[in-house]
Amino acid sequence: MMKTNAELRGFWENRLSDDWTESGVGYKSLGRAFNLWMYRVRAEAFSREAATLPLDLATARVLDIGSGTGFYVRRWQLLGVKSVVGCDLTHAAVNRLRERFPQVDFHELDIAEPGDTLEPGSFDVVSAMDMLFHITDDVRYKAALRSIGRVLRPGGFFVLSENFLHRLEQRGDYQVNHTLPWITTALDEAGFEVVRRVPMLVLMNAQVDANPVWRKLWGGFLRAVTLTEQTGNMAGALLYPLERRLVRLLRESPTTELMICRRR
Template identity: 35%
Template sequence: MFVSILLCNCPILMSKSNRLLKFYRDPLGVLKRRVISMSEQIRFAAGSDYRTTDYWKYRHELFGFDLRGVGDKTKSHQENVRLLEQGARVLLNSCRKAAVAFDRSTVLDIGCGTGHFTKVLQQNGVTNYLGIDIVDTLFEELRTRFPCYRFQQHDISAKPLEGTYDVILAMDVLQHITDETKFCYALANIKSHLSPSGVVIISTYLGSSRRENFYLVRRPLEVFQTAFAGFTINEPTKYAESFVFSIRHGTAACLH
């Protein structure tokens, strides 16, 4: 019992315990994933950055609309579906708190990927939608599935956006911008194209600054508070490994 209590109250021990349990259940699978990860790092890593477009094109071509392509590739498609369904509930709750009127809002979905959140937005009445992604691998099928929506290839860490938007979503995207200069550019890009009454909804890894692997960086909330000084940032809500929070114009005190 003491060991169970210790594990439950110590994230580091719990994380190690989970990894050991996964190895015990599927040793060959764990070793295979480790070898693949090492080969991907050799192939795509580039100093403190990585070949972003090439990597995500590879992921999209490898998995297609299987959610391992944009989600946690160590989990199954169905496990990723359940995680993203949880993320969708948190997203919609954040939008309700921000009084978002979907049917009257211009929506920008950064990193639209397989269109999981595109479908959520469609089901909630969004008509004016633009989905952007660093690669266009899945766009042909997305345009078939969502004929009234627009999709464009765009890298927010390298090229300015066009227009302004009432709702800007960046769901599990920003942690994959590992270069700090590009990351700061992406945040400034988002801020510059938010309408005066608009809201940004972000889902990302939060915590002490740490590079989890070659394509994923964890950053503290303070980074976003600095980038969006003078804006209101609500208290983050956890889902899976990510935290969801909204940002909007205003000088109300930021919550921690």
């Protein structure tokens, strides 16, 4: 049975209250040390792609959705963006984000039903990193895309990460991995055109779009080498240089990819 919105909100409220770190917002079962290495790869991929957006980032107005620990808020700031607004579903995250980034406005809201908090057409860029696949109701997923389209100016950019499956859709209580055609159709219906899609991770995450045998074997290997924070740190350090190269070399990935879209 699909979880209710209240159950989903409660799950994330409890998770981020208990663990407001990279493991809390990332691949929790692999531990914080490994996640820190994983997020280094994410940071490089995100910054490299976001820096190519054809606009003046110093004067752009950016909205980050599902801000979590503020990881991508910081990435935007490091790219020179001076006007960043963040939002998150949870009270736990928003309270801590306001302490960590006192100069940034943060809103506690559900992007599928944002109300009138966000002014239409007021942002040049919106980012939604590793959060859309946690909207397990397809109707609300599409509503979130429409909300994002409304707050972007015409010609504005939408930067997102998803799993974009070529294989069959995968459904769980707190995550749904949609197919690439399903996502691109939903984006098109919301008024977006895809600019490009590139790997964000390759080996340092669940192999959701890989052969089931490889997916199970590699998942077991990752869990085995991250049983402790010490071994997780060693595994992350060893995989990191390979992962950086794979992300740059490959055109597609069996796990998280980054997509840039433009609002028509």
